[in-house]
Amino acid sequence: MSRAALLVLADGRFPAGGHAHSGGAEAAVRAARIRDVQDLAAFCRGRLHTTGLTAAALAAAAAAGLDPLELDEAADARTPSAALRATARRLGRQLMRAARATWPGQELDALAAARPRGAHQPVVLGLTARSAGLAPEDAAHCAAYETVSGPATAAVRLLSLDPFDATAVLARLAPELDQVAERAALAAREGIDALPAASAPLLDIMAETHAAWPVRLFAS
Known part of the structure; x- marks a missing residue:
């Protein structure tokens, strides 16, 4: 297992398209x-413990070797918003391109062929982690971190927040990130039916509203 691979995958500069969301x-x-x-x-705390937990569990399950197509269906069932489902698949498609160039493997190729328009991003993330030789717990940590790092980075641009303050938010959430990742990895060991389905209805509603804006800074 390579901790360096985890750093590459979690790096905001990894070309997976997250900077646009x-x-x-x-x-x-x-x-x-x-x-x-x-x-x-x-x-960020609310997002971490709802959609973040769900995403982390899906990623951990994919990294553990569960069927990615079944996990993709499970992700669909756990994403009520059509706008968020479309976003997850766009991000999954972009991540797949980066993953296959960085850690090529037959499992990634098979998922790309089965889902040419993109599988859900957490599922692709977990399979990428698996291809990189990482553990399910690593995939869960990466997914959980992405859940809060994206909004924190975006808020710096949207509100001209001090980036030091935004980074401090992430640092103070670190113990909760660990807890969510651990919970997600434990659930992944129990199979697809045991994966969390935590949701945040207000995020779903805002996503649908945001998708209809004629002008916006971020894609989602």
Whole structure:
């Protein structure tokens, strides 16, 4: 297992397309639900323990070798918003391109062939981690971190927050990130039916609203 591979996969500069997405932060800023660093911390914490937990478990399950096509269907069932399902598949397609160039493997090739328009991003992330020789726990950590790092980075641009303050939000969430990743990895060991289905209805509603905006800074 290579910790260096985990650093590469979790690096925000890895060309997986995440920089173009705010994780719901843009809509939350427009609705005045994120106005300052305290609001950002609350938003990230809520996202981590809902959609973040679900994504981390899907990623861990894919890294553990569960059927990625069944996991992709499970991800669909856990994503009520059509806008978020489309976003997850776009991100999955972009990540797949980067993954196959970086850690090529037959399992990635098979999923790409079966889902040419993109599988859900957490499923691709988990399979990428597997191809890179990482453990399910690593995949869960990576997915959980992405859940909060995206909104934190976006909020710096959207609100001109001090980037040091935004990074401090992520650092203070580290113990909870560990807890969510551990819980997700444990669930993955029990099979697909045991995977969490935590949701955040307000994120779903805001995603649908955001998708209809004629002008926006972020794709989601």
